[in-house]
Amino acid sequence: MTKSELIARLAERFAPQLVAKDADYAVKVIIDAMTEALAKGDRIEIRGFGSFALNYRPPRVGRNPKSGEKVSVPEKYVPHFKAGKELRERVDIHS
DSSP: OOHHHHHHHHHHHTTTTSOHHHHHHHHHHHHHHHHHHHHTTOOEEETTTEEEEEEEEOOEEEEOTTTOOEEEEOOEEEEEEEEOHHHHHHHOTTO
């Protein structure tokens, strides 16, 4: 599902109270708030859905695939999502 599909689904589900323009704005505000929280180093937890946190990646020596040359890759923090129990159970097709 893309962001546009999510907006369309929200507008469809909550029509006529929520028009597509308002659904678009709501999704943008939520994504912005989550991005800001992660940028500050905060953890985001949505009960039943999952949590977002930052994972640390230490510096390492990488390789340029085109030239084979060794390249220094600096340390960084990357967003990480861990699915909650309820989400895992709902998408498990074997249960």
